[in-house]
Amino acid sequence: MKTYTVEEVAQHNKADDIWIIIDGKVFDVTKFVNEHPGGKKVLVKMAGKDASKKFKQFHNAAIMQKVGLPMQIGVVAGAAEAAGAAPAAAPAPKKTTPAATLTHPQQLVMADEARFGEGIPYGDPTWYQEWNSPYYKESHIRLRKIVREFVDKELMPYTHEWSEAKAIPREVVKKVGQMGLLAAACGAGTNPQIAGNKALNPYGLPGVKPEEFDIFHEFICIDELSRTGAGTIIWGLQGGLSIALPPVMNFARDEVRNKVVPGCLSGEKFIALAITEPSAGSDVQSLVTEAKDMGDYYLLNGEKKWITQGAYADYYTVACRTGGPGMGGISLLLVEREFPGVSARQMDVSGMWGSGTSYITFEDVKVPKTHLIGEVNKGFKYIMHNFNHERLGIVMQANRYARACIEEAFAYALKRKTFGVRLIDHPVIRNKFGHMIRQVEATHAWLESILYQVKTLPAETQPARLGGPVALLKAQATQTFEYCAREAGQVFGGLAYTRGGQAERVERGTREVRAFTVPGGSEEIMLDLGVRQALKNYEKKNKL
Numbered sequence: 001m002k003t004y005t006v007e008e009v010a011q012h013n014k015a016d017d018i019w020i021i022i023d024g025k026v027f028d029v030t031k032f033v034n035e036h037p038g039g040k041k042v043l044v045k046m047a048g049k050d051a052s053k054k055f056k057q058f059h060n061a062a063i064m065q066k067v068g069l070p071m072q073i074g075v076v077a078g079a080a081e082a083a084g085a086a087p088a089a090a091p092a093p094k095k096t097t098p099a100a101t102l103t104h105p106q107q108l109v110m111a112d113e114a115r116f117g118e119g120i121p122y123g124d125p126t127w128y129q130e131w132n133s134p135y136y137k138e139s140h141i142r143l144r145k146i147v148r149e150f151v152d153k154e155l156m157p158y159t160h161e162w163s164e165a166k167a168i169p170r171e172v173v174k175k176v177g178q179m180g181l182l183a184a185a186c187g188a189g190t191n192p193q194i195a196g197n198k199a200l201n202p203y204g205l206p207g208v209k210p211e212e213f214d215i216f217h218e219f220i221c222i223d224e225l226s227r228t229g230a231g232t233i234i235w236g237l238q239g240g241l242s243i244a245l246p247p248v249m250n251f252a253r254d255e256v257r258n259k260v261v262p263g264c265l266s267g268e269k270f271i272a273l274a275i276t277e278p279s280a281g282s283d284v285q286s287l288v289t290e291a292k293d294m295g296d297y298y299l300l301n302g303e304k305k306w307i308t309q310g311a312y313a314d315y316y317t318v319a320c321r322t323g324g325p326g327m328g329g330i331s332l333l334l335v336e337r338e339f340p341g342v343s344a345r346q347m348d349v350s351g352m353w354g355s356g357t358s359y360i361t362f363e364d365v366k367v368p369k370t371h372l373i374g375e376v377n378k379g380f381k382y383i384m385h386n387f388n389h390e391r392l393g394i395v396m397q398a399n400r401y402a403r404a405c406i407e408e409a410f411a412y413a414l415k416r417k418t419f420g421v422r423l424i425d426h427p428v429i430r431n432k433f434g435h436m437i438r439q440v441e442a443t444h445a446w447l448e449s450i451l452y453q454v455k456t457l458p459a460e461t462q463p464a465r466l467g468g469p470v471a472l473l474k475a476q477a478t479q480t481f482e483y484c485a486r487e488a489g490q491v492f493g494g495l496a497y498t499r500g501g502q503a504e505r506v507e508r509g510t511r512e513v514r515a516f517t518v519p520g521g522s523e524e525i526m527l528d529l530g531v532r533q534a535l536k537n538y539e540k541k542n543k544l
Helices: 006-010 040-045 052-058 061-071 138-165 170-178 181-185 215-226 231-238 241-251 254-266 379-415 427-456 459-497 504-512 523-541
Strands: 017-022 025-028 072-076 271-274 290-293 297-307 315-321 330-336 342-346 358-368
Touching: 006 017, 017 040, 017 052, 025 061, 061 072, 138 170, 138 215, 138 231, 138 504, 170 181, 170 231, 170 254, 181 215, 181 231, 181 241, 181 254, 215 231, 215 379, 215 427, 231 241, 241 254, 241 271, 241 315, 241 330, 241 379, 271 297, 271 358, 290 315, 297 315, 297 330, 315 379, 330 358, 330 379, 379 427, 379 459, 379 504, 427 459, 459 504, 459 523
Parallel strands: 271 315
Antiparallel strands: 017 025, 025 072, 290 297, 297 358, 315 330, 342 358
16 A cells, blocks of 8 residues: 655645545545434544554444545554554564463463454453463464454454444344354354354354364354344344254254255344243243144144344244143244245334234144144243253354453543543543453353353263253353443443444443343343252252
């Protein structure tokens, strides 16, 4: 790219000829002047000058990626010095002990080159900042880099635009599928029947061999996708996929699995889990949607509400009553959108706008017997089988959203001044960050501990041993998210009341947190379940 001197840039200082410098890059904003949200005079005033400080005061990095870079025409000679940045040539990394030669098998020393992220305090997990961790190895570091680069380039700059449009472009969903992120984020990566099966999982997993992929790789993918701080992105990509596809992968007949799984993992098709009804949410055993056995098929009638990705789904994993009352009379059916009698309409909700939250109606839908998932009247068992996975996914997302609130607010507090000093220099502001940080880090540590149990415990023991702790952790994560969204909003002030701009992730978070506190089990039910299971296990162990 062409190099200019500061003096050359300074010559372009008129209303019809405006060049500016931002971080050592030269931009010709002449044609943009009438579109600038802050008005024409703001750009005219900075014409021919270095606008780095002003730009950072009012904009976030995503705007530069999306709007700014297309207008870049060159760089400033001695760009690093002009931008006040560090020299381009970084010092050689220090030599560190290779992980394979460490004396302690649980220890992993992060090399200097493994320092990762923007560097905002607590804006990323501690293992991104050279902390030793027993959970991560080289494949995790490699995956983290791949996913972050993809998210920063392909998703982050467009989160506000897509959220406001209430949709993600289909070609973007397919690109995410081709990256292997849909498979990685929905449990397919840890499913040995799916992960390495090219017929079912055509694009594989991002930068990781199927045999080495574990629950922590899945965590990295969900965590990095959640950095967007937009339900439109994470739920629009895999909100239905991660909870509706596992029953198909694990319990459906081969003909159904072979038809449904490849398209969903590639981003060509969408699937939604249809359990919740107008009168039955967390109380699954009270659902009334009915499927009558008609010999060669089931006749399905009923309604489902608040179904994520349901508005545009091609398939529905439907919980319905095939037997008597209670949990023993529930089955799961794979219903195709094209079946006569299936209708869906998008609901108007507070947030997660691109996730297709919908109201589904089934009117005399004929569902082939082959589309029964597992055994008849065993559906409740299959639903419960995936509940821990679903709730852990919600925890991963909610805690990264909370961390994003810290990251955005901290960056703002470093540059915003009130009463002559930076916000971060006010004790009351530091107190807010202290409470946000301690809750996010505690939640993250508990999550990693539980994920290690998921990785190492026998699968058949996990529902009884982990159901309670996972339920408690879900309540912890969603309350932490809610707290951080509020406190970060207070740091931003009026900016957090405005959609878009520097506080867009925080503003969205204040609306979208409600989508985390209820789905997957409300906080009240989760807290009660956690204590009840602990009591049950205690009494059983002590034969009380």
